[in-house]
Amino acid sequence: MKNKLKHPNKKITLSITTSAAVISMFLLIQCQSAPEQVNITLANNAAITLTDKAVSIDRSQIKSPGAANYYPLIISAQGDTIASQLNDLDGDKKWDELFFVVNLPANETETYSLQWVKNKLQYKVRASARFGKRSAADTPVQPAVNETLVAGDLPKSLGYQRYQTDGPSWENDKVGFRHYLDGRNAKDLFGKKVPFMSPENVGINAQGAVEDNYHVMEDWGRDILSVGNSVGLGGYGLMAGDTLLRLGVTVSDSINNVEKTTFCIMAEGPVKSVISYHYGNWQPAQGRNYQVDETTSIWPGMYAYQNTVQFSGLQGDEELIIGLVNSNNQNPLQVIIVNDQWLILLTHDMQTYNREWWLGMAIIVPRDLYLGYTEAPKQGPLSNTFLARLKVENNKPVAYYAAAGWELSDERFKDPVFFRDYIENLAQQLSAHVDVTIK
Numbered sequence: 001m002k003n004k005l006k007h008p009n010k011k012i013t014l015s016i017t018t019s020a021a022v023i024s025m026f027l028l029i030q031c032q033s034a035p036e037q038v039n040i041t042l043a044n045n046a047a048i049t050l051t052d053k054a055v056s057i058d059r060s061q062i063k064s065p066g067a068a069n070y071y072p073l074i075i076s077a078q079g080d081t082i083a084s085q086l087n088d089l090d091g092d093k094k095w096d097e098l099f100f101v102v103n104l105p106a107n108e109t110e111t112y113s114l115q116w117v118k119n120k121l122q123y124k125v126r127a128s129a130r131f132g133k134r135s136a137a138d139t140p141v142q143p144a145v146n147e148t149l150v151a152g153d154l155p156k157s158l159g160y161q162r163y164q165t166d167g168p169s170w171e172n173d174k175v176g177f178r179h180y181l182d183g184r185n186a187k188d189l190f191g192k193k194v195p196f197m198s199p200e201n202v203g204i205n206a207q208g209a210v211e212d213n214y215h216v217m218e219d220w221g222r223d224i225l226s227v228g229n230s231v232g233l234g235g236y237g238l239m240a241g242d243t244l245l246r247l248g249v250t251v252s253d254s255i256n257n258v259e260k261t262t263f264c265i266m267a268e269g270p271v272k273s274v275i276s277y278h279y280g281n282w283q284p285a286q287g288r289n290y291q292v293d294e295t296t297s298i299w300p301g302m303y304a305y306q307n308t309v310q311f312s313g314l315q316g317d318e319e320l321i322i323g324l325v326n327s328n329n330q331n332p333l334q335v336i337i338v339n340d341q342w343l344i345l346l347t348h349d350m351q352t353y354n355r356e357w358w359l360g361m362a363i364i365v366p367r368d369l370y371l372g373y374t375e376a377p378k379q380g381p382l383s384n385t386f387l388a389r390l391k392v393e394n395n396k397p398v399a400y401y402a403a404a405g406w407e408l409s410d411e412r413f414k415d416p417v418f419f420r421d422y423i424e425n426l427a428q429q430l431s432a433h434v435d436v437t438i439k
Helices: 020-030 416-431
Strands: 038-044 050-058 071-076 084-087 097-104 109-117 127-130 146-150 169-172 175-179 187-192 221-223 233-240 243-246 258-268 273-282 290-298 304-312 318-325 334-337 342-349 359-366 370-375 385-390 398-406 434-438
Touching: 038 050, 038 097, 050 416, 050 434, 071 084, 071 097, 084 258, 097 109, 127 258, 127 273, 169 187, 169 290, 175 398, 187 233, 187 398, 233 304, 233 359, 233 398, 304 318, 318 359, 334 416, 342 385, 342 416, 359 385, 359 416, 398 416
Parallel strands: none
Antiparallel strands: 038 109, 038 434, 050 097, 071 109, 084 097, 127 169, 146 258, 169 175, 175 187, 187 221, 233 243, 233 318, 258 273, 273 290, 290 304, 304 398, 318 385, 334 342, 342 359, 359 398, 370 385
């Protein structure tokens, strides 16, 4: 029997469809003391149709209830309920962001109504985050939403792996990822064959112990990427001169070069999951001491996640490096200029374990910061990786995306032209600006 590990924030939810009559009665009963209904108008100014376009509205833009027990209900002009959630992104126990995704026709405007209701609505879950840990080698994994580890808290020093799937994982209805919180700080890839979320007990056995059981095929998919000593898909570090500076260490090390790492699942809901990390006193070389903040976000509809990183302590000779693992890749790296905003580094090959399946991978980086790319050596603490080189400044966040298309997710990803077209379209979708008006 499978261990029924449950995330404290995780709820199995169902998609809802409501008629205009049901909505009217629902509002009449529940919304009498909430703020009046307002309209949200979204204008797609792009010449392309936007699919699952992320819409983030700051709390300051909305007249929200004074009480904490109200939830948003968003209805389209056609009477459809739009899944949404409220996110606390600064940890002050108050929501900062109203988030939802919508489809918008090219060069069109759509209007939605926003009302506040007392009962939290249930939606089809299209995004998720998961984290589990154990306190000792003989205790079962327990779900958690945060963690703090110091330099000596590495598997080689402890004598066991503390974390389910080596650290947190996150996914949407298309693809999944995981982060090696155990000091390595690389990003790995879960290929998905289904739109529903993977089981909560991935990475643990029936006794609740940490177990690598995700490199075998399951109904939902499996881990498909060999990361090794690379930083994986979208992992990062710094380069000073010709020296590559790894954020963290490798599996063979017993002491981290980060003094203190803190991690937290900031938000988890039906349409967005957000994870944050702080790396305190990262000392990768003599005379260098950095503070690093990282935020990872995922929402439905894209074979990708968004990552944002920010540094302090930079001395002025550093470049940000963002990785695209190439350990099983035999084809050339492609560099594609999309527009003034984004540039793509892309590979496509049978670059899964044992070169068994076709897999396209890409990172989408800010064009105005791009300085070219380099390739890490074949061996060493940071190896087997194409590295995008970007300008970086103290306390200035850099946002980018990491994407992957596996043939068992969509057989069209076997075709390198299809994958390239998909990634270029994704970058165009991310570039498209949506004007938000609230009345």
